[in-house]
Amino acid sequence: MATRHIGIVGASPEGTSLFYRQISRHATRLLHPNEHPVMTLHNERLSDYIEAIHAQDWMAVGKLLRRSAEILARAGAAFAVTPDQALLHGIHLARAGSPIPWVSPTDLVAAAIQAAGHKHVGIIGTKLVTQASAYQTHLGLRGIRVEAPSEFECDTLENIIFDELIHGHFKPESQQAVNSILQGLERKGCEGVILGCSEAPLVVTAETSPVRVYDAVDILAEGCVRLAASTDAVV
Numbered sequence: 001m002a003t004r005h006i007g008i009v010g011a012s013p014e015g016t017s018l019f020y021r022q023i024s025r026h027a028t029r030l031l032h033p034n035e036h037p038v039m040t041l042h043n044e045r046l047s048d049y050i051e052a053i054h055a056q057d058w059m060a061v062g063k064l065l066r067r068s069a070e071i072l073a074r075a076g077a078a079f080a081v082t083p084d085q086a087l088l089h090g091i092h093l094a095r096a097g098s099p100i101p102w103v104s105p106t107d108l109v110a111a112a113i114q115a116a117g118h119k120h121v122g123i124i125g126t127k128l129v130t131q132a133s134a135y136q137t138h139l140g141l142r143g144i145r146v147e148a149p150s151e152f153e154c155d156t157l158e159n160i161i162f163d164e165l166i167h168g169h170f171k172p173e174s175q176q177a178v179n180s181i182l183q184g185l186e187r188k189g190c191e192g193v194i195l196g197c198s199e200a201p202l203v204v205t206a207e208t209s210p211v212r213v214y215d216a217v218d219i220l221a222e223g224c225v226r227l228a229a230s231t232d233a234v235v
Contacts, residue, residue, distance in 0.1 A: 003037045004228040007077025007100065009068040010043030011084040014168045015198025015217065019083035022221035030225055037228040040075040042068040046166070053086060053128070062093025073099040079234045081224055083198040083217045086126045088134040101234040103227065105220035106138040109194060112219050114142050118192050121214065122147045122185030124178070124204075125196030126161055130154050135194060147190050153181045157197075165199035175203045179210070186211040 006023065010016035020039065027036045044064045052060035065087065069080040081103040082091070088104065095102050113121055121139070123130050123146055130148040139146050149157065156177055164170045182204070185193055192212040195204060206213055227234060 003031070003035050004078035005038045005040065005076045006224050006228055007069065007072030007075070007080040008039060008041040009065055009072070009080055009082040009084075010041055011046055011049045011082065011087055012166045012198055013043075013046065014166055014202070015083050016041065016043065018201060019198060019217050019221055022218050023224055026222045026225040030222075031229055035229060037225065038076070040072055040077055042071045042075075044068060049084075049087065050162075058090055058093060061087060061090035062096070065090050065094035066096075066098050069094060069098045069100055069102070079103055079224075079227070081220065083220060085196045085198055085216060086128045089128065089132065103220070103224060103234060105216045105223070106134055108219050108223040109135065109214055109216050110138040110142055110144070113139065113144055113192065113194075113214055116192070116212075118212075119143065120145045120147065120189050120191055122149070122182070122188070122190035122193040122211070123196050124149065124157055124181060124185075124193060124200065126158055127154050129196035130157070135196060146194075147185055147188055149181050149185065153184070157181065160203075161197055161199065165197070165202055168199075168202070170203050178203050179208070183210050 048064060072080055077100055079101050091102050091104055123135060136146045160174045164174055182193055190211060192214050195213055195215045198217045
């Protein structure tokens with residue numbers, strides 16, 4: 001069986017480029033060179049997504065995602081995936097009428113944390129990730145508690161992500177602030193922290209973090225490679 005074609009729906013250029021690279025690295029590690037999946041990327045303007053999110057217009061977000069999926073389907077993609085964690089709430093809307101199925105990171109991340117035997121983890125990202133139910137519900141069903149940063153820390157993360165990381169840069173003091181937030185989550189008893197932001201690896205790595213990191217986008221990238229190389233149905 002030929003490896004399935006991966007359709008990548010981009011939003012943040014920085015996060016999308018990191019995701020593309022992560023898929024390629026996992027393919028190199030897991031597959032023969034002749035089996036590396038074909039990848040096609042399509043993106044709508046980041047500003048269109050940000051405008052819709054700030055207006056809490058999730059129908060508009062879903063339409064943007066679905067429009068990319070339609071283009072990717074015509075290009076031959078077998079399934080669609082977006083690395084942008086802030087768009088998770090729009091995926092279920094994009095699935096309606098989508099010509100190809102969507103892959104979400106939430107179950108993959110939950111399975112990785114459960115496999116490690118951890119019962120209490122933190123999460124960082126935008127408020128759409130840290131203060132919503134996308135990960136909390138999936139992990140809660142597995143008996144895993146998800147700890148969000150404080151309200152002030154969530155505001156700090158939001159500013160760093162939207163003002164710096166999505167543009168591909170960060171201030172040294174911003175990296176220090178993120179590291180301080182991770183240390184605080186560790187003091188609260190978190191055995192690991194979910195990086196629920198596609199650009200988070202710019203400021204957080206396994207080597208620099210004071211606590212184990214579960215990079216949602218890297219886990220998603222590996223999952224896409226394994227799925228592309230399998231005969232399992234995409235659900």
